[in-house]
Amino acid sequence: MGNFYADNEDLRWYIEKGLPWGPMVRVTEYDDRAPDRAATLEEALSGYRDLLDAIGSFSAEQIAPLAAAFDQEAMKIVDGEVVIPPAMASVFEQMRDLGLFGLCVPRELGGLNAPLLLYMASIELIGRADVSVVAHYGFHGGIAMALLLYSVLEGSTTFDEAKGEIASCRFDEAIREIVSGAAWGSMDITESDAGSDMGALRTTATCDEHGNWTVTGTKIFITSGHGKHHVVIARTEPIKDANDPMSGLKGLSLFLVPAFEGVEGSRVRTHSTLDAIEHKLGHNGSATIAISFENAPAQLLGERGQGFQQMLLLMNNARVGVGFESLGLCEAARRLAVDYAAVRRSMGKTIDHHEMIADYLDEMATDCQAIRALAFHGAYHEEMSQKLRLKAKFFPPATESERDALLKEQKRHAKKSRRATPLLKYFASEKAVEMSRRALQIHGGYGYSKEYGAEKLLRDALVMPIYEGTSQIQALMAMKDALIDAIKKPQDFVRRSAAARWKSVSGNPLERRVARLQALQYGAQQHLMARIAGRKVGELRHLPFTSWSSALQDWDPKRDFGPAMLHAERLIQLMTDVQVAEVLLDQAEQHAERVDLLERWLDRAEPRSRALHDAITTTGDGLLARLAAKRAAAETDAAAK
Numbered sequence: 136m137g138n139f140y141a142d143n144e145d146l147r148w149y150i151e152k153g154l155p156w157g158p159m160v161r162v163t164e165y166d167d168r169a170p171d172r173a174a175t176l177e178e179a180l181s182g183y184r185d186l187l188d189a190i191g192s193f194s195a196e197q198i199a200p201l202a203a204a205f206d207q208e209a210m211k212i213v214d215g216e217v218v219i220p221p222a223m224a225s226v227f228e229q230m231r232d233l234g235l236f237g238l239c240v241p242r243e244l245g246g247l248n249a250p251l252l253l254y255m256a257s258i259e260l261i262g263r264a265d266v267s268v269v270a271h272y273g274f275h276g277g278i279a280m281a282l283l284l285y286s287v288l289e290g291s292t293t294f295d296e297a298k299g300e301i302a303s304c305r306f307d308e309a310i311r312e313i314v315s316g317a318a319w320g321s322m323d324i325t326e327s328d329a330g331s332d333m334g335a336l337r338t339t340a341t342c343d344e345h346g347n348w349t350v351t352g353t354k355i356f357i358t359s360g361h362g363k364h365h366v367v368i369a370r371t372e373p374i375k376d377a378n379d380p381m382s383g384l385k386g387l388s389l390f391l392v393p394a395f396e397g398v399e400g401s402r403v404r405t406h407s408t409l410d411a412i413e414h415k416l417g418h419n420g421s422a423t424i425a426i427s428f429e430n431a432p433a434q435l436l437g438e439r440g441q442g443f444q445q446m447l448l449l450m451n452n453a454r455v456g457v458g459f460e461s462l463g464l465c466e467a468a469r470r471l472a473v474d475y476a477a478v479r480r481s482m483g484k485t486i487d488h489h490e491m492i493a494d495y496l497d498e499m500a501t502d503c504q505a506i507r508a509l510a511f512h513g514a515y516h517e518e519m520s521q522k523l524r525l526k527a528k529f530f531p532p533a534t535e536s537e538r539d540a541l542l543k544e545q546k547r548h549a550k551k552s553r554r555a556t557p558l559l560k561y562f563a564s565e566k567a568v569e570m571s572r573r574a575l576q577i578h579g580g581y582g583y584s585k586e587y588g589a590e591k592l593l594r595d596a597l598v599m600p601i602y603e604g605t606s607q608i609q610a611l612m613a614m615k616d617a618l619i620d621a622i623k624k625p626q627d628f629v630r631r632s633a634a635a636r637w638k639s640v641s642g643n644p645l646e647r648r649v650a651r652l653q654a655l656q657y658g659a660q661q662h663l664m665a666r667i668a669g670r671k672v673g674e675l676r677h678l679p680f681t682s683w684s685s686a687l688q689d690w691d692p693k694r695d696f697g698p699a700m701l702h703a704e705r706l707i708q709l710m711t712d713v714q715v716a717e718v719l720l721d722q723a724e725q726h727a728e729r730v731d732l733l734e735r736w737l738d739r740a741e742p743r744s745r746a747l748h749d750a751i752t753t754t755g756d757g758l759l760a761r762l763a764a765k766r767a768a769a770e771t772d773a774a775a776k
Contacts, residue, residue, distance in 0.1 A: 137199070139260045140191025143466070145504050146256065149511050150184060153722065154252070159515070162522040163250045166530050168299030171242055183253055189233060190257045198226055198264035205267050205420030206591055212412050215404065217361035217422050226268060231316030236275040240283070243300040244307065245314040251280075251452075251518045255459045255510070262463025266595045267420030269460050271319075274359040277456070278320030279313040281366060281449050282306040282391065285436045287525060294529045306391070309364050317398040320364035322449055323354040323426070331608055333368075333443060334383040340369040340390055340433060348435055350392050353410065353427040356602075360424030361409060363402070365392045366449065367433070368442045387442035390433035394426070406431035417594030451552070453603045454560040455517055458510045461563035461599045465506060468567075468574040468592050469499040475578055475587065492577060499570055501735045505715045506563045508732075512718045513555030520548035553616065557609035558711045564599035565606055571596040610703040613710055618664055618699055632657040645723060645730070648737050649716045655748040656713045659706060662752045666698035697759055702751045709747040712740040 140146065160179045164172040173179035201222050208220035219227075230236065239254050240246025254276060262269040283304060286292040291305035304310065312318040329335035338352025350369050354360070372386030394407040406429055413423040437445055473496055476487035486492045523545035532538050571592040575582035582589040600606040621628040635657055638650035699706070719733040 136192070137195030138188065138191040139194045139263050140187045145507055146259065149507070150180070150187065150256070152726070154511060154515055156180060159250050159252065159519065162519070162526055163248065165299050166526060168296070169242070169248065170299050183249065186249065186253060187256055187260070190235070190260050193229065193233065194260045194264040197229060198261060198268055201226065202265040203588065203591070205265055209419060210412055210422045212409055215409060217409065217412060217424070223420055227316070230272065235272070236316055237279070237314035238276050240276060240279050240310060240314050241301055244283070244304065244310050252511070252514055255455065255514045258456055258459040259463040259466065262460040263467045265420060266460055266464055267418050269463065270418060270421040271359050273456055274321050274362065275313055275319045277452070278364055278366065279310045282310055284448065284521070285445065287528070289437045309391070312398060313364065318364060319359060319362040320366060321357050321360045321362050322453070323357050323360065323365050323367040324446065325354060325356045326352070327355055331605065333387065336368065336370055336387065338367065338369040338428070340371050340388060348390060348433045349430040350390055350428045350433045351430055353425065355425045356413065357424045357426055359422060360426045361422055363394055363398070365394055367392045367428070368446050371439055384443040385440050388439050389436040389442040389445045391436055392428060392431050392433045416597060417591070418598055450603065451517060451556055454556050455510070455514050457599060457603045458506070458513065458559040458563040461567040462503065462506045462510055464567045464592060464596055464599070465503050465563070465570045468570040469503055471587070471589060471592070472496060472499065472574040472577045486577070495573055495577065498739060499573065501732070501739065502566050502570065504732055505736055506566060508718045508722070509555060509559050509562060509715050513552055513559045516548045516555065517552035520545055520552050523548065555714060557613040558707060558714050560604060561606050561609040561707050562711045567596040567599045607704065610707040611700065613707045614699050614703040615696070617660055617710065618667070621660060621664060632661070645720060645733060648741065649720045652713045652716050652740060652744050655744050656709050659709055659748050659751045663699045663702060663706070667695055698755065701755045701759060705747045705751050709744050712744045716740060
């Protein structure tokens, strides 16, 4: 009897002792107000372990054996609706019976009120079995929680403090439908020629004289877009002038649009049409839809013009989710490679005893653990940030000093989450491709056949660096955050850089190694800032760094950040090496058994980071010069016309 939770010692370590569960459980249980909460922290953790054990068994025994069937049974549209193959339908009926669709939803809305961390762990377990299943699974409880969060933030959720529970919620009916398994939702963002460029969206929303909204437009690449509850981003302000903020991201709003009335089995589609189902390289068990809305009745979420910021709330959690999904696929690829290498004989021994293959397998094991460390780090701080934000709204402390302390703690978690999220999405999704490709290579000719499943893992992995924000978008986000923060707070940057240099020669051996990585990162960032400053206001390297801020008040990242944009992907790789090392060092300082993992990570990260630093600080001038010449020529041609 297989169990993907019981057989994963590293995952179980986080549940048993690797995370500070006390603050998480308290804030999840409404600051210990919930009437049906566990009596003790240990009782709560025992319940969490039981849930993950059940999900681990379900994933290994009920989902994994059907993965090949999900890949082969093509989804299709018949009479305007997606036909779900029986095997997939059966799996989701079992998920409903296990209560997974309401895993994190409050009990008073029909859910289990588990921390989002458990949901993320379940994504790894299910993703290890089949990523198509986990992609669809994410749009059940995920959309339910998004609707609850939007209702809370706009003030349409009320709380009964005496009973310690939610008294009313604007989207109560939709949330309960999702939790019961009667419906699910989707996140409708992408349009033709408007993927990463959100400002180019053409779907529109209009409001009549009675305050009723309708949405019209077409969305593409919508995962599970054949569901009922669509969270749609649309333009509410007309495009006038390219320089008008309302013609860009500030002119977008977010809506809840029901694609049909009724529930599965008794639906009547209204104002929406399923135009196509994508035929993809992988993820064949997950329906990817093109859908059109024509004057579809819609409910505005929050305030007009807040669509982009509200969408980011969904995207942040979705990107963390993709990190765990990619981790599940990495774990599947690693174990497939390990099992095959242990029985495949060559030159008198199994190939796992050949040095090169042993090195491959060791790196895959280290990377899986590194991804998991970064994933739980990011997920913990994102969840604490959001829940402390809600605590400040519903259960504010009595004194001003306590309220200030709460908000300071919330901001600390938010800052850590913002740093970790793009690194996790980038690192995990790129490693999913790398590890599945390596598993196929270790299988040799058998890997290229369908018999062992290695080629399916590679096909499934290739979308990970694309959806929910490409790897390149993550790199640009991480780069801009890091450099803009340093430019705005130069003294803090200098202080951190100096501290890293000091620790690199004065700390214990592990601290010194981590600090040397940090020094490489800061050195690369300072080099890029010098290049940006040099392009903007002339050569500033003869000036103290702390004086740059006043000289750089008027700059445009799209225009001035050329050197940093060129090296953004190298920088995010370097930043990831550092962030993982910091997380693992913190673990090693508290738990001696984690020292070996940190040492294995550093052995690989150190030479890689030195090479990245070297590339960032010594290459790219020629390409930038050629690009500048092309732009100048284009501007000259345009002026001549």
